[in-house]
Amino acid sequence: xxxxxxxxxxxxxxxxxxxxxxxxxxxxxxxxxxxxxxxxxxxxxxxxxxxxxxxxxxxxxxxxxxxxxxxxxxxxxxxxxxxxxxxxxxxxxxxxxxxxxxxxxxxxxxxxxxxxxxxxxxxxxxxxxxxxxxxxxxxxxxxxxxxxxxxxxxxxxxxxxxxxxxxxxxxxxxxxxxxxxxxxxxxxxxxxxxxxxxxxxxxxxxxxxxxxxxxxxxxxxxxxxxxxxxxxxxxxxxxxxxxxxxxxxxxxxxxxxxxxxxxxxxxxxxxxxxxxxxxxxxxxxxxxxxxxxxxxxxxxxxxxxxxxxxxxxxxxxxxxxxxxxxxxxxxxxxxxxxxxxxxxxxxxxxxxxxxxxxxxxxxxxxxxxxxxxxxxxxxxxxxxxxxxxxxxxxxx
Numbered sequence: 001x002x003x004x005x006x007x008x009x010x011x012x013x014x015x016x017x018x019x020x021x022x023x024x025x026x027x028x029x030x031x032x033x034x035x036x037x038x039x040x041x042x043x044x045x046x047x048x049x050x051x052x053x054x055x056x057x058x059x060x061x062x063x064x065x066x067x068x069x070x071x072x073x074x075x076x077x078x079x080x081x082x083x084x085x086x087x088x089x090x091x092x093x094x095x096x097x098x099x100x101x102x103x104x105x106x107x108x109x110x111x112x113x114x115x116x117x118x119x120x121x122x123x124x125x126x127x128x129x130x131x132x133x134x135x136x137x138x139x140x141x142x143x144x145x146x147x148x149x150x151x152x153x154x155x156x157x158x159x160x161x162x163x164x165x166x167x168x169x170x171x172x173x174x175x176x177x178x179x180x181x182x183x184x185x186x187x188x189x190x191x192x193x194x195x196x197x198x199x200x201x202x203x204x205x206x207x208x209x210x211x212x213x214x215x216x217x218x219x220x221x222x223x224x225x226x227x228x229x230x231x232x233x234x235x236x237x238x239x240x241x242x243x244x245x246x247x248x249x250x251x252x253x254x255x256x257x258x259x260x261x262x263x264x265x266x267x268x269x270x271x272x273x274x275x276x277x278x279x280x281x282x283x284x285x286x287x288x289x290x291x292x293x294x295x296x297x298x299x300x301x302x303x304x305x306x307x308x309x310x311x312x313x314x315x316x317x318x319x320x321x322x323x324x325x326x327x328x329x330x331x332x333x334x335x336x337x338x339x340x341x342x343x344x345x346x347x348x349x350x351x352x353x354x355x356x357x358x359x360x361x362x363x364x365x366x367x368x369x370x371x372x373x374x375x376x377x378x379x380x381x382x383x384x385x386x387x388x389x390x391x392x393x394x395x396x
Contacts, residue, residue, distance in 0.1 A: 003260070006298075011305040012075060019058075020079045026053055027087040035090050039211045040169050044127065046094040051124015055080060059099030059122070061106035065114045066122030072099070072106070072246055074308040078253035085257025089360040092254050093212050096247065097166050101128025103243040104174045104190055108231035113192060117172060129170035131161040131193075131217060132240055138163070139373045141176075141237060142185040146219065148177030150233075153226050155179070155191060157219040160203065163367070167215025168202045171195050174230065175219075181234030188236035192228045199223060210359040244368060248321045249311065251368050252304040252328035258361050259297050259332035262339035265353050266290065269342050280342065289342070293335045300328035319381035326374035329364045336361050 007017040030049060035042035050056045058076050060067040068076075077099065084092040102121040105113050120126035137143040146159030157177055164173070172194045179189035193200055199222030206214040231239050270281035270290065280286050307320035340347035340354040347354050365371050 006301055006305075009305065011309040016075055016079055019076055020083055023055065023080060023083045024087075026055075027083060027091070031084070031088045031091050035088075035211075039090070040213055042090060043094050043166070043169060043213055046091050047098065047127055048124045050091070050095055050098070051122065055095065056098050056124050057122045059095060060102060060118050062114065062118065065106070065118035067106075067118070072103075074246065074249060074311040075305065077247070077250045078304060078308045081250045082253040082257040082260070085254040085360075086261045087257075089210060089258070089356070090212060092257065093165070096250060096254065097130070098124075098128050099250070100130045100243065100247045101166065101170065101172075101174060103246055104130070104230050104239045105192065107242055107246070108190070108235070108239050109192075110227075110230075112227070113230065117192065120171075126171040127166055127169055129164055129166035129173045130243070131164045131167075131173045131175040133163045134160060135162050135216075139370060141188070141240060144176065144178050144188060146175070146177045148179040148189055148191065150179065150226070151223075154223050155189075155226060155229065157191070157193070157199070157222040157224065160216060160218050162216040163206070164215050164217055165367075166213050167217055168205055169213045173200075173217070176236045176240055177219075179233055179236070185237035186234050188240075189233050190230040190236040190239040191224055192230060193219075193222065193224055197222055197224060208363065210356075210363060245317065245321060246311070248368055249304060249307045249317065249324050251364055252300065252307070252321075252324040255325075255328040255332035255361065255364050256297065256301055256304060258357050258364075259293075259300065259328075259335040262332075262336040262354060262357050263290075263293050263297060265357075266293065266339040266342050269339075273342075286342070289338050293338055296331035296335055300324070300331045303327050319378055322369070322374040322377040322381075325369065326371050326378070329361070330371060332361050333365060 007020055057066055057068045058080055061072040063070055081092050081096060084095055098121050102118055105117050121128050134144055134146060136145065146161060149156045172192055175191050175193045176188055178187055181187050199220050201218050202215050203218040204216040206216065208214055270286050271279060273280040303324040307317050307324040310320055311317045336357045340358050343354050346352060349355060
């Protein structure tokens with residue numbers, strides 16, 4: 001690990017520092033940023049490796065279901081994602097999706113559902129996926145059109161989901177559909193759909209600039225038992241938001257990992273690249289850029305681990321998590337861009353670490369709530385607090 005001073009911050013307990021150092025040593029031995037052309041195979045291999053190494057146990061809540069603790073340790077999740085992202089973006093993706101894809105079951109699932117799915121996720125024997133977005137319902141979840149019609153003792157799903165990570169390789173999907181209990185967000189339910197369920201097909205595989213398994217799913221008269229519903233009918237929006245609240249802060253942590261790797265690469269380049277009889281690091285303009293990069297990283301890290309710590313204390317973190325994701329992803333983009341610039345033409349050569357990081361970071365400013373959505377969330381929370389304070393003063 002390069003800079004480990006942040007592990008001594010008061011947000012962490014000694015076990016967190018030990019976890020980060022142990023994972024860093026494991027990742028150095030087992031992971032490579034290069035994964036070849038077969039991304040599906042690479043992802044399956046990474047899930048199996050992470051499971052065998054015991055790391056996926058941190059992504060699952062509940063000791064009785066294979067997890068390391070009774071509840072998910074947000075700080076541990078963030079440190080794992082940061083460390084994996086610094087080593088290999090696809091490894092971070094594989095870890096994160098096991099958590100996100102099974103999080104709804106851990107938080108709201110029945111005992112039977114937890115016992116059936118979570119131990120396999122924790123061991124890396126089953127690949128999970130989270131199917132929320134639709135062609136016309138991304139940030140606006142309440143606009144969801146996928147229908148979930150109750151027919152006797154089963155639900156029938158019809159519609160599409162898109163931008164589904166692990167689409168095409170997942171063993172099961174947590175799917176959200178409009179079940180009709182009420183209008184808008186209150187009429188959505190969550191379901192577990194096994195990948196081999198008749199009526200579920202992979203309609204399209206989607207290629208993106210940082211390759212990972214991604215697909216559009218189609219549901220055509222897809223019948224699932226009523227027991228596959230997660231939580232109560234009409235509770236799906238609550239299930240989705242609670243799951244995202246757990247893992248949104250970890251997106252910021254992944255961005256931190258990418259940014260730290262970029263700074264490491266930039267420092268190495270600046271110290272070794274000779275030009276005009278000096279090294280690149282001798283120029284004040286380079287020093288100023290390095291200082292800006294380091295400051296952006298620390299600012300993002302403070303917000304990220306504040307949000308993680310607050311959640312682990314049982315506090316509501318909607319605003320803190322949004323601030324962390326917004327700042328960390330936007331700052332990481334700036335840090336990586338600056339690092340690539342220091343490499344000149346070499347920076348845009350395919351396969352160079354900074355070129356890979358440049359492609360990896362871009363999606364993080366969009367998924368699990370785009371930067372603009374995070375701004376809306378922060379403003380909404382601020383205005384709600386302001387209104388509550390005014391109301392309290394009026395009652396005094």
